[in-house]
Amino acid sequence: QVQLVESGGGLVQAGGSLRLSCADSGRTFSNYAMAWFRQAPGKEREFVGAISWSGASTNYADSVKGRFTISRDNDKNTVYLQMNSLKPEDTAVYYCAARPFAIAQQRERYNSWGQGTQVTVSS
16 A cells, blocks of 8 residues: 655745655555645645656646646655745645546545645745
8 A cells, every 4th residue: 555654844934945745655656646735724625736657747726836846756755845935825734645547636536645744834
């Protein structure tokens, strides 16, 4: 099974940058599409971005397009979320998720999840 662990969260000022990492302890990482979701207090968990198993295709939510970049290193079993020009509204717990091959935006289509990492953006 895919086992995901997020890291890299923390406190950053508005306009700053942060890079999140998601490490997989499993042996089939390269065959999985990976995604990032986030959940702010009082809000439902929402899609942030996804990347195909090969890394050739990416998809982003409109709210982060142009600011966030998702990438992966299959040799290291790790997916990254580079977050630039951070805004206070980006404050949330960020979750890494995985599903076989094809990317998706719906939470229910991902069968593996990390525990989440807190990102706080101050004004």
